[in-house]
Every structure is written in structure tokens, then in C-alpha cells.
Amino acid sequence: MHLGSVYRSSSDLLLLKNRSRKQPEEGKKRGGGGFTKLCRLSPQLEEFLGAPEMARTEVVKQLWAYIKEKELQDPSNKRNILCDEPLRAIFSVDSINMFQMNKALTKHIWPLDSDDVIPVKTATQKEKEKKQESEEEPDDPGRKEKRQKTGNKGFMAPLQLSDPLVKFLGTGENALSRSEVIKRMWDYIKQNNLQDPSDKRKILCDEKLKELFDVDSFVGFTVTKLLSAHFVKS
Structure with missing residues (x-):
């Protein structure tokens, strides 16, 4: 009886160890599902990809397909992307590395069920707004407020x-x-x-x-x- 109990205890211990190993792996699989979930795209990204909704993984896949097709990787460092006009419209920079690109994409990919999204402004839009602000008359306070309400409807x-x-x-x-x-x-x-x-x-x-x-x-x-x-x- 004593040996049987030891055997059962050893079996139970082995079973618990196996479960503890599986749980983190299962957790990883569940956590990774978020990247394949359908998301809303910013107007800039929508115009580039031609679709209003897409999974983040598909966005990244199509971006890299475009980058490779247009040979936009820096020959001296393949991790750096040399932006052409369409990519500048999205990232507002002349060059970006692959890690910065993934971070910058978070501003352009929004939850599908969220209404609380912030429009992304390109560098050109920011320059135009600064120019307009400098040209505004000081005695016309309603002009700036009106532009803020209509500026992102183009x-x-x-x-x-x-x-x-x-x-x-x-x-x-x-x-x-x-x-x-x-x-x-x-x-x-x-x-x-x-x-x-x-x-x-x-x-x-x-x-x-x-x-x-x-x-x-x-x-x-x-x-x-x-x-x-x-x-x-x-």
C-alpha cells in the first residue's frame, strides 16, 4: 500500500508538471490571436492598401510586399526602409527601420468596434495647419475652431x-x-x-x-x- 501511494503521488506530480508546461504555450497561442483580428485602418493606410479593414498581420505582409517590389530597402542595411511618396504619406519620414515601422503602424490600425479613434495627420497636413495658424487674424477666434472641426473630412x-x-x-x-x-x-x-x-x-x-x-x-x-x-x- 505504501509503495502504491508513492507511485500514485509520483504520477500525479508528473501530470501536474506536464500541465504547467502546456499552460504557458496555450496562453501564447490565445494571445497571438489579436494580430489576426480584423481592424479599422486610418484613411492614409486605407488609401495605400485599398481596403478599409484588415488584420494587422495582413497589413504588415502587404507593406513588406510593396517594399520589396519597389526595392525600398537600404542596400547597406536591409532593416532600413527608404520611403517613397506613398510611404511618406503614412509615416511622415524619409526613412524608417523595420522596428520603428511596426510601432508607427499602431497609429494607423484601430479596433474595429471603437468609435474613439484619433485621425493621423501627415507631415504635409501639419505644415499646412501651421501655415494657416500663422496667417489667422487675431480678431477671428472662431476661424481656428471651424477648421479643427472640418480639417479631417477630406x-x-x-x-x-x-x-x-x-x-x-x-x-x-x-x-x-x-x-x-x-x-x-x-x-x-x-x-x-x-x-x-x-x-x-x-x-x-x-x-x-x-x-x-x-x-x-x-x-x-x-x-x-x-x-x-x-x-x-x-
């Missing part, structure tokens, strides 16, 4: 749409915000399964998209550039 402002885009959307609307058009475009792409199964970044155009963009295929983050020709300047 991406959401309705724009006149081209006739081919109106026809493509099929709703009869001839003016929509850039972000709404991009959202509907990605909805259409996903509903019609137009992403290349071997590379989700590549869009395989159906007849409607071919007629609109005059291409057989395109990379997802270039959808904004393709759409720019269909926003009529007033």
Missing part, C-alpha cells in the same frame, strides 16, 4: 464619379467619398472571388472590372491609383 468628402464608375457601381449615385468607393470595390472583389487563390494580393478582373480599369489583373494596393482616374475634379 477623405470622407463626396467626390464626383465618372460615368463608367457610376455604371459599375449600379446604384445611380454620381457622388461618393473616396473611402466609400474603395470599400464597395473590395466588397465586389470579395463577393465575386476575384482574388488569385495562389496570391491574395493579386486581383483577377472579371468583365466589369476589365471594362472599368482596362486591365486583366492588378495588385490589390494599386486599386486606389486605378480609381483616381474615375474621380472627376470639379
